[in-house]
Amino acid sequence: DADVTQTPRNRITKTGKRIMLECSQTKGHDRMYWYRQDPGLGLRLIYYSFDVKDINKGEISDGYSVSRQAQAKFSLSLESAIPNQTALYFCATSEPGQGYNEQFFGPGTRLTVL
Amino acid sequence: EDKVVQSPLSLVVHEGDTVTLNCSYEVTNFRSLLWYKQEKKAPTFLFMLTSSGIEKKSGRLSSILDKKELSSILNITATQTGDSAIYLCAGHAGGTSYGKLTFGQGTILTVHP
Numbered sequence: 001d002a003d004v005t006q007t008p009r010n011r012i013t014k015t016g017k018r019i020m021l022e023c024s025q026t027k028g029h030d031r032m033y034w035y036r037q038d039p040g041l042g043l044r045l046i047y048y049s050f051d052v053k054d055i056n057k058g059e060i061s062d063g064y065s066v067s068r069q070a071q072a073k074f075s076l077s078l079e080s081a082i083p084n085q086t087a088l089y090f091c092a093t094s095e096p097g098q099g100y101n102e103q104f105f106g107p108g109t110r111l112t113v114l
Numbered sequence: 115e116d117k118v119v120q121s122p123l124s125l126v127v128h129e130g131d132t133v134t135l136n137c138s139y140e141v142t143n144f145r146s147l148l149w150y151k152q153e154k155k156a157p158t159f160l161f162m163l164t165s166s167g168i169e170k171k172s173g174r175l176s177s178i179l180d181k182k183e184l185s186s187i188l189n190i191t192a193t194q195t196g197d198s199a200i201y202l203c204a205g206h207a208g209g210t211s212y213g214k215l216t217f218g219q220g221t222i223l224t225v226h227p
Contacts, residue, residue, distance in 0.1 A: 031213050040123065042202060043157070043217040050213065058214075059115070090156060094213055101146050101206055103215060105156035 004106035023091030120218035143208035
C-alpha cells in the first residue's frame, strides 16, 4: 500500500469552480507539503505544514488555500479555479528522523482547468 | 528568496555515454542539497549531500557538493535507456525555514538506444 496517497489522481474542471485535492499519509510524518509542477519550472512550493496548528505559505500560495485536518491529512483547495492552475500537483511528507531532509512524494494529481 | 538553478535544462545522449548534470543554489541557512529522479510519476530520492568534497555513489550514479561554489553535480556513467527521466535538485533551508525545500527547474535526460 502506498504511504502517501492523493485523490483524485486526475481531474478536469471548469473556470470558476471550487475544487479540493486531498492527501493522506500513513507514514506518521509530522510535516506535509503541497507542490505544483509545470513543464520547465520544476516543483514549486504552494503551502507547507509543520504540524496540525502550523501552516505556512510557500512561494506561490495566491489562489490556493489549505487545511490540515489531522496529522495524516492535508488538503489543498482552489476556491475559484483558473486555467493557469492547470498543472501536476504533488503532496509530500517528511520527518525529523531524517532531519526533515528527505521528502516522500505522493503519486500526484493531474488537474486541468478549462 | 531562495533559488536553485539547474543546467542543462535538457540533454539527449546515447546509451553508454557519461553525463554530468549541474545544480547551483542560493539557500538561506543551507543544510543540504538533495537529488531526485522523476520518471512518469512522483520524484524518488537519490542522494542527500551535506559536506563539501565527499562523493555519494550508488551504482552508476554519483554526486558531490561544493559549498564554496554553492553547487553540486550529478554524474551518470554508462547511461542506459532506463536513466531517461527528469533529474531534480533541491536545496534544504535551515533556520525558520527548516524542512523547506527549494527545487530547481529540473534537467530532462533522454537516453537513446
